[in-house]
Amino acid sequence: MDRRTFLGSLLSLPLIPKVESPTSLSEPSDEEDFWRAIRAEFMLHPSIINLNNGGVSPHPRSVVEALFRMELAANEAPAYVMWRLQDQKEPIRQRLAAIGGADPEEIAIVRNSTEALETVIFGLDLRAGDEVIAAESDYPSMVAAWKQREARDKIKVRWVRLLLPSDDEEKLIAPYLDAITTRTRVIHLTHLINWTGQIVPVEQIIKEARRRGLFTIVDAAHSYAHIPLDFHAMGCDAAGVSLHKWLCAPFGTGLLYVRKERIKDIWPLFAAPPDRKSDDIRKFEHLGTRSIPTEQAIAAALDFHERMGIQRKSERLRFLRRYWLSEALKMPKVRSLTPERLAGALATIQVEGWTPQRLADHLLEKYRLLVVGIDWAGLQGIRITPHVYTALWELDRLLEALQAL
Numbered sequence: 234m235d236r237r238t239f240l241g242s243l244l245s246l247p248l249i250p251k252v253e254s255p256t257s258l259s260e261p262s263d264e265e266d267f268w269r270a271i272r273a274e275f276m277l278h279p280s281i282i283n284l285n286n287g288g289v290s291p292h293p294r295s296v297v298e299a300l301f302r303m304e305l306a307a308n309e310a311p312a313y314v315m316w317r318l319q320d321q322k323e324p325i326r327q328r329l330a331a332i333g334g335a336d337p338e339e340i341a342i343v344r345n346s347t348e349a350l351e352t353v354i355f356g357l358d359l360r361a362g363d364e365v366i367a368a369e370s371d372y373p374s375m376v377a378a379w380k381q382r383e384a385r386d387k388i389k390v391r392w393v394r395l396l397l398p399s400d401d402e403e404k405l406i407a408p409y410l411d412a413i414t415t416r417t418r419v420i421h422l423t424h425l426i427n428w429t430g431q432i433v434p435v436e437q438i439i440k441e442a443r444r445r446g447l448f449t450i451v452d453a454a455h456s457y458a459h460i461p462l463d464f465h466a467m468g469c470d471a472a473g474v475s476l477h478k479w480l481c482a483p484f485g486t487g488l489l490y491v492r493k494e495r496i497k498d499i500w501p502l503f504a505a506p507p508d509r510k511s512d513d514i515r516k517f518e519h520l521g522t523r524s525i526p527t528e529q530a531i532a533a534a535l536d537f538h539e540r541m542g543i544q545r546k547s548e549r550l551r552f553l554r555r556y557w558l559s560e561a562l563k564m565p566k567v568r569s570l571t572p573e574r575l576a577g578a579l580a581t582i583q584v585e586g587w588t589p590q591r592l593a594d595h596l597l598e599k600y601r602l603l604v605v606g607i608d609w610a611g612l613q614g615i616r617i618t619p620h621v622y623t624a625l626w627e628l629d630r631l632l633e634a635l636q637a638l
């Protein structure tokens with residue numbers, strides 16, 4: 234039994250043997266060879282075409298192997314191997330900072346965007362009557378976190394509604410700036426909206442926020458390692474990232490960015506020992522016992538990412554979205570919720586006559602295409618998220634399925 238068959242047999246879904254399609258007619262050569270080699274590094278499901286890489290992405294074999302190697306070694310004597318030999322965070326911190334346009338002293342390694350962002354949401358000193366601006370289309374856990382602060386601390390959240398999709402920067406910025414009052418203290422922004430792939434021009438909102446002395450938090454769960462990103466240029470005070478999405482790092486890895494001067498303004502979610510200097514970013518990493526192999530295997534994901542480079546990778550991801558979406562939009566019943574320019578790999582479409590969940594189920598059952606039904610803040614559709622390992626023939630399959638509908 235080879236590895237692929239073995240992994241497949243562990244899963245409950247019935248297996249349909251996957252026939253690798255002939256290369257798509259529109260494939261140019263050299264560049265496609267590069268991406269075919271990238272694809273070969275993933276241990277793909279034998280029968281499912283995974284177009285839901287937005288929730289979480291697989292990691293390539295090099296990352297899985299690094300993780301398992303360290304896990305095996307750690308179990309020989311955990312306190313010795315994990316804590317004395319493996320726990321080498323600083324080089325990883327430096328490399329994560331370099332990709333995000335940050336100083337290593339501004340990067341904490343955490344478990345995901347939820348931990349990163351909620352550390353900031355709950356760690357800021359806010360008083361009754363203080364106002365926060367956030368969007369209805371922000372991620373549900375962050376919406377819930379702000380609502381919890383409203384209930385506990387009597388702050389007020391002003392929820393803005395963005396008119397989506399939009400390639401008009403001014404129209405995306407205006408709702409935020411219009412919501413600012415003399416009581417505003419914080420603006421919470423989602424950089425790349427998970428529901429539709431919309432990129433929000435956060436830089437311009439942050440510029441204005443900083444001019445007014447407001448604290449800005451950026452939910453960068455989907456933008457880091459997906460599109461070029463530079464926290465210093467962006468100017469935000471804090472940001473949260475999931476490394477298990479676009480970096481292909483182990484499940485349960487993320488980072489928290491906090492601008493150096495602002496670290497002292499945020500309480501850690503898990504109280505750090507007193508010897509931790511209050512402006513030391515490491516105070517946000519005080520979680521107790523955690524999986525060191527999981528954290529350390531981020532290095533293998535960084536190697537993988539750096540081989541592609543962010544320019545080449547982000548262009549590929551945009552290309553994959555345009556490849557299928559431009560064809561899908563020629564079909565009379567398909568409508569896009571994703572803008573043409575301000576978007577990366579993610580895109581969401583509506584198909585007339587189909588509810589999101591019904592359509593997602595149908596595509597999985599009939600075509601073995603894994604997509605996700607979206608229904609949040611008035612946005613309804615199916616979200617298609619290819620990744621660097623997605624083959625063009627897989628997107629052709631999606632188009633065939635849409636055509637058949």
Ligand SMILES: Cc1ncc(COP(=O)(O)O)c(C=O)c1O
Pocket residue numbers: 287288345346347348372423425426427452454455475487
């Ligand atoms: C915009 C956004 N923010 C935050 C999160 C939470 O990420 P995680 O589950 O890795 O904490 C997600 C997850 O999909 C997301 O899309």
